[in-house]
Amino acid sequence: MTLTDDHILIERILSGDRSAFAELLDRYQKVVYNVAIGVVGNQLDAEDITQTVFLKVYENLATYNPRYRFFSWLYRIAINESLNAKKRMRQTVELDEEAIRTDSTPEESAVESDLENQIGEALMFLSPENRAIVVLRHYQELSYREIAYIMDLSETKIKARLYSARQMLGRILIKQGLRAEL
Numbered sequence: 661m662t663l664t665d666d667h668i669l670i671e672r673i674l675s676g677d678r679s680a681f682a683e684l685l686d687r688y689q690k691v692v693y694n695v696a697i698g699v700v701g702n703q704l705d706a707e708d709i710t711q712t713v714f715l716k717v718y719e720n721l722a723t724y725n726p727r728y729r730f731f732s733w734l735y736r737i738a739i740n741e742s743l744n745a746k747k748r749m750r751q752t753v754e755l756d757e758e759a760i761r762t763d764s765t766p767e768e769s770a771v772e773s774d775l776e777n778q779i780g781e782a783l784m785f786l787s788p789e790n791r792a793i794v795v796l797r798h799y800q801e802l803s804y805r806e807i808a809y810i811m812d813l814s815e816t817k818i819k820a821r822l823y824s825a826r827q828m829l830g831r832i833l834i835k836q837g838l839r840a841e842l
Contacts, residue, residue, distance in 0.1 A: 666730040673721060685714055688731075691800075692738045698795035699742035699788055700749065709745050713738045728809070735802070736810040739792050746788040782832040790825040797822055 669687075672680035692713050696706035716737055724733055783791050789811070796802045796810065808815045 667726055670721060670724065670726070670730060673718075681718060684717075688734055689714070692734065695735065695738040695792075695795065695800065696742045696745075698783075698799060699739070699792050700746050701784060705745060705749065706742075709738070709741050713741050716741065729806075732806050732809045735796070735800075735806070736812070739796070739810050743788050743792060779829070779833070782829050782836065785832050786825055786828060790821055790828075793818060793822050794825050794829070 669680050669684055673684065689710060693706055693710045696709035696713075697703065700706055700709065713734070717734060720737075724730065783794060786794065793807060793811065796807045797804075802810070804815045804818050808818045811818065813821075
C-alpha cells in the first residue's frame with residue numbers, strides 16, 4: 661500500500677463510505693493482531709485488542725494528521741492499546757509463535773522451531789514496552805524512526821532500549837542453555 665492509497669481510503673471513510681472502512685480493516689487487521697499478540701502473547705486478548713484498536717481508529721480518524729504515515733499512526737494506537745491491556749492483565753502468558761512467524765519453508769521452520777520457541781519464551785521476561793520495541797524492530801521490521809513515533813520516544817531512546825532488550829534476551833537464552841548469538 662502506498663501513502664496515497666491510505667489517504668484516499670481515509671478520505672472515503674471520512675466522507676461516509678462504510679465499505680472503505682472494511683477495506684482498511686482488511687488491509688491492516690493482521691498487522692494489528694500481530695502487534696497485539698507480540699505484546700500480550702495470548703490469542704483471545706490479541707483479538708480483543710485488535711477490535712478495540714479499530715474502534716478507536718474509527719472514532720478518531722478525523723484527528724489523524726495526513727502529513728504522517730497512516731500506518732505509523734495505526735501502529736501507535738495498536739502498541740498503546742496492547743501495552744495498556746498487558747498492564748491490566750498483570751500476568752505472564754506464553755507467546756504464540758505462529759502469530760508472528762514470517763513465511764518460511766517447512767524445512768526452515770523445522771530447523772528454526774526450537775530457537776524461535778526459546779526466543780518467544782525469553783521475550784516474555786522483558787517488560788511489555790521493551791518487548792514491543794523488539795517485536796516492532798525484528799518481527800515487523802520497522803525503522804527506528806517509525807518505532808520512535810509509535811512509542812512516542814526519541815530514536816536514541818529506542819536504540820538504547822533495543823540494545824538493553826537484546827542484551828537481556830541474550831542472558832536469558834544463555835540461562836536456558838542456548839549459546840547462539842542474536
